[in-house]
Amino acid sequence: MIGRIAGLLLEKHPPLVLVDVNGIGYEIDVPMSTFCRLPGIGEQVTLHTHFWVREDAHLLFGFMTEPERVLFRQLTKISGIGARTGLAILSGLSVNDLHQIVVSQDSTRLTRIPGIGKKTAERLLLELRDKISPAITLPETGTAMASSTDKDILNALSALGYNDREANWAVGQLSEGVTVSDGIMQSLRLLSKAK
Template identity: 40%
Template sequence: MIALLRGKLAAAAPPHVVVECGGVGYEVMIPAPAFESLPAAGEEVTLHVSLQVREDSHSLYGFFTAAERLLFLTLVRISGVGAKSAMALLSALDPAGLAAAVEDNDPKALTKAPGIGLRSAERIVIELRGKDVLAAAPATIPAHAQAIAALVALGYSASKARGALAGVPTKGKEVAEIIKLALAKLSGGS
C-alpha cells in the first residue's frame, strides 16, 4: 500500500498533480484548496496518499496531512460515498467546516459538494458524529503552505507567493522566518 509520496512536483493541473519519485511520476488527485499551497514546479512536495483500487482503475488521492488522509479514508468507508464524492466534500469544505456541519447536525452544508445529495449528507453526518477523526482533522499545515496563505492574506496572488517562495529554504525554519525571506525577495531585497 502506498501511504506517502515525497518527491519533486513535476506538474499541477487541477484536479491532479504529478509527483516524481525516483524517476517515476505518480499522478495524484488532491482537493481543490490544496492547489493554492503547492510549491513551485521542481520543488519538493510531500503528500499523504491513499491508493483506491477499483476494477477499472487504480487511483492515488493525496493530502498535506495524515489527518486529512484519515478523514478521507473514513469518508470512503461510509456506504454510498466513494473516493470521488469524498474528494468533492474535501474540496468544498475544509476539515474544520466538515466538523462544524457534523457537530451542528447540518447535512445541508454538505450538499455544497458536487454529487452529495441530502440523503448522502444525512448519512455522512450520522456516521461521522462522535468520531475522533474530526477532532484530529485541523492538523498541522506544512510551513510552506502557511507561508503561501500568509502572503495571499497580505494581498499577493497565490502564483506570486509561490514564486517568491521558490528557492527559499524552508527546512528547519519557522514560518515567520520563511515569510520574511519571501517578502525580502518580493521587495527586491535579495
C-alpha cells in the same frame, strides 16, 4: 500500500498532480484544499497518500496533511461515498469545517457540495456523528492544541472501538503528565467502570 510520496512536482492540472520520485512519475489526485497549498512546479513536495484499488484502475490520492487523509478514509467507508465524492467534500470544506458541520448536524452546508444531495448529506451526518475523531481536527488559530499524548490516547481508544464522547471523557479524567501507556490503561479502567 503507498503511504507517502516525496519528490519533485512536475505538473499541476486540477485535480491531478504529477510527482517525480527518482525518475518515476506518480499521477496523484488531490482535493482543492491540497492543490491550493502545493509549491510551484519544479519544487519538492511531500504528500500523504491513499492507494485505491478498483477492478479497472489503481488510483493514488494525495493530501497535504494527515488529518485530511484520515478524514478521506472515514468518508469513503460510508456507503455511497466514493473516492471522487470524498475528494469533492474535502475540496469544499476544511477538516475543521466538516467537524463543525457534523457536531451541529448542519446538512444544508453539505448539500452545497456537488454530488451531495439531501439524503446523502443526512446519511453522512448520521454515519460520522460518532466516528469523526477529535484527533483529526486541526486547531483553530488562538486555541490550545491537545497534547500529542492526549491524541495518542484518543487514537488508541478509538482503535479499540470507543466512540469520541467516551474517549474524550476518559482522557479528560486523566492527570497532567501521564504517559501514553499509563493513560490508555487508566482510560480503559475508567471506561469499564462507567459502563
